[in-house]
Amino acid sequence: MIVVLTVLPGTAIPKLPEFMDLFQPDKLVHLFLFGVFVFFLLRGFRRPGNPEWVSRNVILVALAIGVTLSGLTELIQKLPMISRVASPWDFLANTIGCMVGWGIFRMFDP
Secondary structure, eight states, rough: HHHHHHOOOOOSSSSGGGGGGSSSHHHHHHHHHHHHHHHHHHHHHTTTTSSSHHHHHHHHHHHHHHHHHEEEEEEEETTTTSSSOHHHHHHHHHHHHHHHHHHHHHHHOO
């Protein structure tokens, strides 16, 4: 779902001046998507029955997957057949979203 949403055209979203790119409204969408993604990854990795290395490194594994997916979605957007533009600001918003998801998980971690 994240990949589909990040390759859809963002023409309907209002734009701020370029120097404020990190504060564009679509960055909140990026932050939300990746925050929710990492939150649920962490919940799933904490369940019984996961491999021991995942249980020991749950935070590292979830953040690595989140940041890797973030980078891959930006690389996909560079493909000529996708009518999107890759942005380091999107990658940063995605990564911050991963960290926010981890922070929220920590607040509710039993």
